[in-house]
Amino acid sequence: MRISLLFILLFLYNFIGAQNGPLANQSGTRLTPTELSIPASPVFDMMGVTPSQVSRTSDIKDFKVDWSFKSWSLSPNISLESQPIWEIKYNRRDIKNYQKASPLMQKLASANLSAGTVLDENGDRRIGMALKINLYKEKDPLLEKGYYEDIEKTITKERKALEEELKISRKELDTIKNMLLKPEIRQTIQSLEMELLALNSKRTQLINERAVILNGEFWNSGWLDLGLGSIKSYITETNGDLNRLRLNRSTAKGLWINAGKGIGKTLLLSGLARVHLYDEEVQFALEDENFEPLDTNAIASNSLYTLGVNLRYGNPYFSFFAEVIYEKRSLKTPLDAVKEVFITPDNFQIIANSVDWTVVHPYRFNFGGDWRMSKNVLLNYSMQTIFDENARLKTFLPVVAIACLMR
Template identity: 35%
Template structure:
């Protein structure tokens, strides 16, 4: 399918049902605008004005996330490869694209962190580090919105909010992680700063043309030296952050999330009919084992109210009461690897009544592959068995997550 056709297909699907998502959609648009405004850079410095020393290199530190977790909207819709998802934090606008059964479908999700973007996404980390732990916890709030097309070409939509309740390690709070590098940088920056200011003063006061040309060249060389020093410091901070992530990639986390989903019958613009709506809430946590293993567990509850079609009896249409579908999911996931790539095995049970134990069982294997700093490929092969452990289906799923930075 051509990309333009895919885009127009998604647009034709979103328009008739956007009224159900006016608040969350507007909320995410507002987040995007705020992010763009807060991300504005300062004007470039002139040769006569020395650049201010950079302290903290926030962009490199906030990019030191241990993982790129699946968008909560996809978790609610079941579009994630790993049924038992790994908790985690990101601090950038993110887009997920989920693939099922090797077909190109409009399975898209967007995610952003409103509190972080509005209050704490600053050139330095001082405000975040000095904030109360409650506000630092609120800064992890993620809002997401996603759409999925099921195997019958029916549409599903969801919005969800996720909050991190516990994190064993927080790179943004590790003041001593790069203390030596920052101290050395400040000392070198101070010396160069003094030389630049003195040269700039001489350049303004001298009247000799030959001396002025020499001072201009000297000032340009000093500014180039300062820029090179900043670039070197940036690389040094990045290396330190990467080493920190390498040693702590399997740190323990606990997340809690809540969301709402909507199901529609039909795939065309004029065919969509509301089939059902529901809610979901889940808690997932992880704990590191050694340096290369991570164990995760998840408990998830969802309820879907399904609108039943009228029953025709002797040419008379009889309204039927709505049906309720409940899901109690609990499972375990075990990962082995490193921050760049890891593999997992998982087992989970999904039952309409958690006490009766009658439902489906999921067995899956897959992995994560980090492609650079901003891309993550997540894949799995999921086998579904019924309550008698008889084979039902096997489902390949892959998700591509992209951090917009």
């Protein structure tokens, strides 16, 4: 219910914002340059269903929808993302409010809240929410105060001139006595009103053209992000009803940091450190003195540590990457987990080779890329490989994700 409510709230306040947006733009005060990147949503990052497990930073300031595909079936793997503090306090207002804000408020304005759901390879329904906030950004497009100033001055000057002409023409229409001249004045007024409306489009076009240059220079600028979230994975019935929680790494609370640093104009080196805290269900069998087996289970608190390194080559419009991921449990074996929490009854012993839990393979190697199809749409893709502790290939999987800004 809490996840469903979050979905509804995210949709409603962004829908209201979209309705108010055109009115705000007419004032000429809103300044939203093109983003340096459009990364995956934080909740998909935590679920590990993104093409690149080591995510890039986010500087989006719009409602966003992500779709993730691990097959070409139409399973509803979807995430909704937005920036509540930015939307409430700074959006559709003069950009100077943000530029003059304290460093703390600027960081809070970067907070990305997301909620998402995925149907995994076991048929389990995973539902989660996550929050990611930027702690350091080498280059923030919105803080480039002088970068768009001449555009604002030019548009403001043209707007004032047109408004003055419009004022004179309307006054002339009210006072003129020659009725034959009124149609010509009305046509002039209509033409001036159209020019005023066109100023908004002209302003946006000029800003986007300038932002293209900014993106080209700083697409791989450095950053440091902090994220946290919670995921629940439900075993589902054949009709889709949620049954009970799956107690393994798929149901967890998580905390992670990721950071990146540009190398020259074409390379981006980034890293990830993440921990999942979760309850692990372990199945095993007991044996009594008559060698009669008894199936049972135990639940142990466990942690999963993830480290990753990603190297990306490209530009603002497309890039290619390769990354290495290493994962390790705090409890190394299922027998360790059982001994941690289970007290063996008298006259019973644990059958060691019966102890089992969900396997986590330690090594991943992913390679792929992304393509910015338009200003608002980004296509991510990768081939993901998973290896066991003996470096044997266990899984080879294509993953595709689409991110779409709703503006």
